[in-house]
Amino acid sequence: MLESMxxxxxxxxxxxxxxxxxxxxxxxxxxxxxxxxxxxxCLEAFSPxxxxxxxxxxxxxxxxxxxxxxxEAAAAAEEAERDRALRWAEVS
Numbered sequence: 001m002l003e004s005m006x007x008x009x010x011x012x013x014x015x016x017x018x019x020x021x022x023x024x025x026x027x028x029x030x031x032x033x034x035x036x037x038x039x040x041x042c043l044e045a046f047s048p049x050x051x052x053x054x055x056x057x058x059x060x061x062x063x064x065x066x067x068x069x070x071x072e073a074a075a076a077a078e079e080a081e082r083d084r085a086l087r088w089a090e091v092s
Contacts, residue, residue, distance in 0.1 A: 009042060027059050034059055
């Protein structure tokens, strides 16, 4: 969603640094690369000397697929469901 939003922008005002930083953090935490071609083009257009530009370069540097994070999230959801079922069984 962040990628689509960024990719749809026609201009890059300086106030975008917060959005670019959020996209960087999400990409790095999920180890998932920015895949939207328009978003990548937008990120590449920032001046590397600006704060948004350095954040954009960091976001573009992420090369993962997010698969490891997805596996972790699925395992956590499965564990939460198991815990919920156990609590429900104790109450019944």
